[in-house]
Amino acid sequence: MSTVGERSGSVSPVGTFPLQLDIDSDTLASCVACGMCLPHCPTYRVTGEESASPRGRIALMRDVAERGEADDAFVEFMDACIQCLGCETACPAGVHYGHMMEATREALATQTRYQPRVRRLAYRALGMPRLLGLGSRLLGLSQRLGLMRLVALVGRARPFRQLAAMTASLPRVPVRQSPLTASGDDVWLFTGCVMDAWMRDTHRAVQSVIEAAGAGVALPPAGASCCGSLHLHAGLASDTRRLARKVMAALPGEAPILIDSAGCGATMKEYGHLLGTDEARRFAARVQDVHEWLAARVDDLPPDASDADSSTPLQVAVQDPCHLRHVQQAHLPVRTVLSRYFEVVELDDEGLCCGAGGAYSQQHPEVAGAVRERKVAAIERTGASVVASANPGCTLHLRAVGLDVRHPLEIVAEHLPAREA
Amino acid sequence: MASETDDAADAALLADLRGVLGDRARDNDFERGLYSRDGSIEGSPPAIVCLPTSAEEVAEIVRICRQHRRPFLARGSGTGLAGGAVPVGRPVVVATSKMDRIVEIDTANRIAWVEPGVLNLDLSRALAPKGFHFAPDPSSQQVCSIGGNIANNSGGPHCLAYGVTTAHISALEVVLPSGETTVFGGVDAEPPGFDLRGLFVGSEGTMGIATKAAVRLTPNAPAVRTLLLDFDDVSEGSAAVSAIIAAGLVPSALEMMDQRAIEIVEAFAHAGYPTGAAAVLLVELDGLPGGVNAGVEIVREVAQRHHVGHVRVAADDAERALLWKGRKNAFGAVARIKPDYYLHDTVVPRSRLTEVLEKVYRIADAYGLIAVNVFHAGDGNLHPILAFDRREPGVDERVKAAGRDIVAASIEAGGVLSGEHGIGLEKRDYMGMLFSAHDMYTQDVVRETFDPDGLANPLKIIPTGSRCSDSFHQHVPEGAWV
Numbered sequence: 029m030s031t032v033g034e035r036s037g038s039v040s041p042v043g044t045f046p047l048q049l050d051i052d053s054d055t056l057a058s059c060v061a062c063g064m065c066l067p068h069c070p071t072y073r074v075t076g077e078e079s080a081s082p083r084g085r086i087a088l089m090r091d092v093a094e095r096g097e098a099d100d101a102f103v104e105f106m107d108a109c110i111q112c113l114g115c116e117t118a119c120p121a122g123v124h125y126g127h128m129m130e131a132t133r134e135a136l137a138t139q140t141r142y143q144p145r146v147r148r149l150a151y152r153a154l155g156m157p158r159l160l161g162l163g164s165r166l167l168g169l170s171q172r173l174g175l176m177r178l179v180a181l182v183g184r185a186r187p188f189r190q191l192a193a194m195t196a197s198l199p200r201v202p203v204r205q206s207p208l209t210a211s212g213d214d215v216w217l218f219t220g221c222v223m224d225a226w227m228r229d230t231h232r233a234v235q236s237v238i239e240a241a242g243a244g245v246a247l248p249p250a251g252a253s254c255c256g257s258l259h260l261h262a263g264l265a266s267d268t269r270r271l272a273r274k275v276m277a278a279l280p281g282e283a284p285i286l287i288d289s290a291g292c293g294a295t296m297k298e299y300g301h302l303l304g305t306d307e308a309r310r311f312a313a314r315v316q317d318v319h320e321w322l323a324a325r326v327d328d329l330p331p332d333a334s335d336a337d338s339s340t341p342l343q344v345a346v347q348d349p350c351h352l353r354h355v356q357q358a359h360l361p362v363r364t365v366l367s368r369y370f371e372v373v374e375l376d377d378e379g380l381c382c383g384a385g386g387a388y389s390q391q392h393p394e395v396a397g398a399v400r401e402r403k404v405a406a407i408e409r410t411g412a413s414v415v416a417s418a419n420p421g422c423t424l425h426l427r428a429v430g431l432d433v434r435h436p437l438e439i440v441a442e443h444l445p446a447r448e449a
Numbered sequence: 450m451a452s453e454t455d456d457a458a459d460a461a462l463l464a465d466l467r468g469v470l471g472d473r474a475r476d477n478d479f480e481r482g483l484y485s486r487d488g489s490i491e492g493s494p495p496a497i498v499c500l501p502t503s504a505e506e507v508a509e510i511v512r513i514c515r516q517h518r519r520p521f522l523a524r525g526s527g528t529g530l531a532g533g534a535v536p537v538g539r540p541v542v543v544a545t546s547k548m549d550r551i552v553e554i555d556t557a558n559r560i561a562w563v564e565p566g567v568l569n570l571d572l573s574r575a576l577a578p579k580g581f582h583f584a585p586d587p588s589s590q591q592v593c594s595i596g597g598n599i600a601n602n603s604g605g606p607h608c609l610a611y612g613v614t615t616a617h618i619s620a621l622e623v624v625l626p627s628g629e630t631t632v633f634g635g636v637d638a639e640p641p642g643f644d645l646r647g648l649f650v651g652s653e654g655t656m657g658i659a660t661k662a663a664v665r666l667t668p669n670a671p672a673v674r675t676l677l678l679d680f681d682d683v684s685e686g687s688a689a690v691s692a693i694i695a696a697g698l699v700p701s702a703l704e705m706m707d708q709r710a711i712e713i714v715e716a717f718a719h720a721g722y723p724t725g726a727a728a729v730l731l732v733e734l735d736g737l738p739g740g741v742n743a744g745v746e747i748v749r750e751v752a753q754r755h756h757v758g759h760v761r762v763a764a765d766d767a768e769r770a771l772l773w774k775g776r777k778n779a780f781g782a783v784a785r786i787k788p789d790y791y792l793h794d795t796v797v798p799r800s801r802l803t804e805v806l807e808k809v810y811r812i813a814d815a816y817g818l819i820a821v822n823v824f825h826a827g828d829g830n831l832h833p834i835l836a837f838d839r840r841e842p843g844v845d846e847r848v849k850a851a852g853r854d855i856v857a858a859s860i861e862a863g864g865v866l867s868g869e870h871g872i873g874l875e876k877r878d879y880m881g882m883l884f885s886a887h888d889m890y891t892q893d894v895v896r897e898t899f900d901p902d903g904l905a906n907p908l909k910i911i912p913t914g915s916r917c918s919d920s921f922h923q924h925v926p927e928g929a930w931v
Contacts, residue, residue, distance in 0.1 A: 057788040057840065062781035063488055063528040066592045067568055076546030076566060077500065078483035078527065088479055101479050118591075120717050121784030376574065 047098040047139055049089060051131050056093060058123045059086045065115035065125075070381040071108055074398040079105045082115035082125050089132055103142060106132050108395065110388050111261050112350035112381035126355070133263030143262055151264060154221040155271050157253040164225040168203040201226045208232060212244010215321065216285045218275075219247065220292050221254035223420045230420070230434075233441035234288040234318055240444050241328045252278030257295035258386045265302070272299050276311045285311075286318040288435060290349035290419035291386060293317045294356050317352060318437065319418065323361035332369050333445035344370040344439060345412035347403065347426065349419030353379045362418055362436050369443045377406040384425035396425065404429060414439060455539065459496045462517045466499060466541070469509040473500040473547075484542045485535070488528040488589070489875060490791060490839075490848075492535035495522075495542040502547045504622060504630060504660035511658065512628035514541050514904060522906040523658040525565065525597030528589045530792050531873030533600060533653045537908045543658060545596045551575055552661065559666040560619055560636050565596025565659050572664070581666035584611035587869070588777045599659050602651030604869030606702035606776070607733070609827040611667060613869060615650040622661035623649060626900035636663050648895070653871050654906035656899040670701070670735035674745050675769040679726035679758040683707060686728035687802040689755040690826040693732065694799065696747050702733040703827030707806075709786070710779055710823040710834075717782040718775030726758060730826065731776055733769075779823040780834060786819060787836035791848050794870040795859035799829045808858040809833045815854075816847040830868035831859065857882065872910045880912055 061083050066072050071080040078084035088105055092098045106129070113126045136142035143151075153159050205228045208219070215238060219231050235245050252275045256268030276299065279285055287293035293315060300309035322329070344366055346359075353359040359379070363372050383389055383399030403426065407415055416436040417423045426433045459476065466474035475481070475498045486492035496519070501507050514521040520540035527534055536542055549566035556579050563572060569590040573582040586605035587593050593603070599621070604613040611617075620634040634646030649656050680686040686705060693703065706714065706722075706729050715722040722729060730752075734744040749760050763769040783790040797805045806822060813820035813835060824832040833855055837844050856866060856879050866876050866883050880889060893911050897903075 053840075054788075057838070058784060060781060060784045060788060060790060061486070061488065063526055063589065063592045064778060064781050066526060067571070076544070076549065077480075078544075079480055084483045087483055091479070091482060101477055105479065120778035120781030122717070123784070 044097045044099045045140060046096060047092055047135060048096060049093040049132060049135050051089060051093060051128050055124065055128060056086065056090045058121060059083060060121055061087065062120065064120055065118050068114040068118040068378065068380065070110055070112060070114065070383060070399040071395060073380065073402065074395060080108055085109060086125065086128065089128060103136060106136065108392065110381055110383065110385035112385060113354040114350060114379065114381055117354045130260060130265065134265045137263030143264065148264065151259050151262060151267065154258060155254040157221065157250050160221055160225050164201050165203050168201040171200050208235060208247055210245060210247045211239055213246045213283060214243035215245060215283050216279050217245050217247060218252065218285055218287050218292060220289055223289050227420050230288065230438055233435065233438040236441050236444065236447065237322065237437045238286065238318065240330055241322060241325045246283065248278050255292040255295045257291045260295055261386050269302055272303060276308065284321055285315045286321050287315060288318045288418065288437065290317065290352035290356065291421060294351035297356060317356060317358045317361065319361040319365050320358050323364035326364055326368055329368060330445055332443045334443045341371045342414060343373050343412040345373045345375060345407055345410045345415045347375065347382060347407065347415050347417040347422060348379045349417060349422045350381050352418055362416065365440065366416060366436050369440055373410045373412045375406040375410060377402065382422050382425055384421040386421055389425050400425060400429065404431065407431065458517065462519055463497055465513045466497060466510065469506060470499055470501065484524065484544065487532065487534040488530050489532045489535065492532065493537065495536035496539040498542045498544060500544050500547050504624065507543060507658055507660050508624045508628055508630050510541065510543055511624050511626065515628055520904045520907045523596065523600065523654045525594030526568065526592050528593050529597060529601060529871065529873065530794065531870045531875040533871050533873035533909060535874055545594065554579065556581065556666065558636060560663045561666060562661055562663050563595055564661055565594060567595050569593050569595060569598060576666060580669050582669055583664055584617050584667040585614045588780060595662055595664065596659055599650050599662060600653050601869065601871040604825065604830065606704050606825060609703055609825065610699050610701040615647055617665045618646060618650050618662055619665055620663035621646055621649055621659050623657045623659050625657040626902065626905040653873060653910055655896050655910060657905060672738040672741040673733065673735045673769065674741050675763040675772055676732045676745065676748055677761040677772060678730040678732065678752045679723045680728045681726065681758060683728045683806060684803040685755045686730055687806065689730060689752055690802065691799045692751045692755060693748055694827065696751050698744055698747055700732050700827060701735045702731065704731040704776055705824055705826035707822040709821045713782045713785045714775040714779050716785055717778055718771060720771040720775045722775060723759065731772060776823065783821055783834055783836050787838050789837050789839045791835045791852060793833045793852055793855055794868050795831050795856055795864055795866065796868040797829045797831060797859050797862045797864035801862040802826065802829060805831065805858055805862050809855055812851050812854045812858065816851040818847060818851055853879065874909060877910055877912055
């Protein structure tokens with residue numbers, strides 16, 4: 029633990045700036061500082077520092093809210109939160125930490141230069157599917173040709189360096205993907221932004237499992253491209269609201285909206301809270317994690333068609349994405365679906381975050397790496413060779429250290445009867 | 450406010466500490482604020498926060514503090530409830546949270562060497578695959594550290610049968626206030642000489658800082674049964690507690706919750722606690738299956754004599770875990786009624802439980818506060834919680850006064866000041882209620898033997914002035930809140 033949490037420079041205040049936190053005093057007072065959240069906070073776990081704990085961050089928010097000013101140290105402490113919300117699950121007092129952190133990030137993003145321009149542009153690109161698709165293909169090509177290193181060497185200007193740094197730790201992305209084909213209108217399958225650009229085969233597998241349960245799948249038009257989750261975490265809530273309206277317009281009707289990315293599902297279930305309209309609340313009520321929908325129909329799924337020996341079922345370790353377990357509380361249905369085919373193996377870390385956190389692992393690689401080490405150790409203790417994770421961010425973050433991590437329904441799809449082409 | 454001289458002294462101290470710790474010595478306002486309090490009400494900021502990663506660094510910090518004649522105090526997870534880790538007099542806080550390695554697990558000798566920052570429940574989890582656990586289990590066990598358990602000689606529900614922390618610490622590596630490192634106790638059955646280990650456990654950081662501990666491993670019981678008994682009447686519940694013990698049983702845990710506690714706990718845990726009952730008892734029996742099953746029948750029969758409503762026996766581990774989840778999160782869950790709470794800790798004879806509980810309710814009423822009771826009934830260890838909102842004007846004084854009255858009522862009934870939270874700042878000025886001037890003088894002499902300069906967590910436990918026995922009510926520094 030010793031190396032994490034050491035900062036390169038001094039955090040002694042170099043200057044304060046005004047900051048208005050729009051969090052009411054009852055909410056700020058709702059934390060009694062009992063500390064029960066500390067062991068469930070990944071950043072506290074790897075640093076052992078109060079400033080990296082939920083209890084500490086709330087105390088700092090209270091301080092800033094009272095004084096109406098903050099400094100760089102405060103920004104650093106707030107930015108270090110992964111927003112996994114493991115603390116909310118653990119909190120005996122039911123403190124709404126997530127909303128407090130979102131409000132703080134929004135205040136920082138609107139009142140300070142918290143999100144640099146290049147990052148804002150990158151977030152904005154997530155809502156532009158053509159640009160994202162083109163960018164992804166270029167990225168995939170340049171990864172194969174080693175071009176990003178060239179950009180870093182040649183492009184001295186700050187944006188180039190930032191771009192090179194941002195892309196350096198990304199996984200290898202595909203250059204070409206074949207399109208998905210709709211099969212009916214019983215349910216929508218939301219395909220999202222980065223996941224569709226980089227991991228479309230996961231959607232393909234998920235679609236096949238939904239169809240195997242007897243439903244026809246509708247696919248959103250290009251307009252419903254990004255749920256706005258990463259923007260919300262970055263404090264760019266107005267971008268999230270704008271994207272939410274586009275998503276809602278693109279997925280009309282009454283059909284359930286199924287999500288195979290825990291992060292997207294968590295945000296789309298929050299549209300009611302975010303937009304505050306009846307329409308948004310009705311929309312949010314239609315949103316389900318795909319496992320929630322499947323768990324209610326698990327008996328409709330065909331039996332295992334693989335030639336695996338049924339007396340020794342495959343052991344699958346379940347890694348719960350925080351947005352499924354702590355935010356949506358929808359982690360049990362994953363087990364319902366998986367256990368129809370496999371022996372589900374639990375990790376012994378009470379759902380502690382893996383460190384991915386959307387864009388967090390790109391922005392805080394050192395802390396994210398230390399958090400991941402704990403997760404990897406927990407996975408290794410299970411002895412299982414396959415890991416199921418229902419969130420693209422976690423999947424990529426864990427694959428980066430060589431683990432065989434797949435979406436739960438990708439593993440299921442391999443055990444379904446072959447379909448006619 | 451700190452004067453300019455103070456600032457210069459702090460800067461020189463910081464420079465020396467940075468020489469050892471680098472950026473792990475902090476003096477920014479935010480972090481000093483975060484380490485200004487523990488799980489109790491309020492405190493005052495330290496001068497500097499140190500985050501060492503090794504015993505050598507702790508020894509260096511202590512030596513530097515001595516050179517600068519600056520007080521220091523150790524801090525674990527900051528969940529203590531008696532202000533033991535609250536800085537007084539601009540000290541250096543030595544946070545042991547980064548020292549969290551389990552160094553060695555030796556099942557043959559039933560010992561594990563651990564660093565002080567290891568969390569209590571993490572230790573038991575690490576031992577589980579080998580069939581052992583660390584027996585003391587404070588309600589905060591998921592977050593409290595072994596170092597903090599040692600400082601406070603912590604208890605927990607299961608200490609009724611297994612004994613409190615001191616019974617589970619075999620040896621201690623300690624940095625003395627002189628800066629020297631030594632080992633108290635040993636892993637042999639009977640280490641020679643005085644039991645300095647026993648003296649250190651519970652000394653709340655006034656005799657040095659533990660940097661490593663050999664803890665005893667307790668084998669996991671082959672059978673465990675957990676019962677939930679509900680009563681329409683608190684006095685029947687209290688009487689059942691005494692009757693269970695009188696029937697010859699020593700349950701591994703025997704806990705009581707009153708009606709308000711049941712309601713808030715159920716709202717958090719959804720464990721099926723009967724929200725209409727006046728009181729519940731949570732009884733746990735462990736041992737060999739035959740003995741445990743016989744015990745269940747004895748408890749059932751005793752409870753029925755005391756007009757129990759329902760006897761619920763947890764069907765499996767999941768149900769047991771759910772019941773305990775409620776009990777162990779009760780304090781934090783009080784925030785569902787009021788944003789602040791003040792949790793007391795006194796011990797009374799089991800036979801006087803009903804009477805003292807009634808007094809607690811009357812005292813809380815008199816001061817316009819809400820009292821919630823969740824406690825270790827089996828050993829008479831009361832934990833009245835006073836729920837309040839610090840934003841109400843004048844409420845601090847009422848909470849303090851009510852607390853003092855509760856302590857007085859407990860002592861009047863033949864009880865003692867503290868069961869397991871320690872004395873810290875909270876109970877320091879009440880020591881005179883229980884101890885004579887001579888008693889306190891003697892304790893202070895022992896303490897001075899370890900810390901002649903008074904730098905190790907000063908102004909805690911023993912009221913200053915004990916040496917001349919003139920006053921037990923000295924001035925508490927500005928900003929500190931006992």
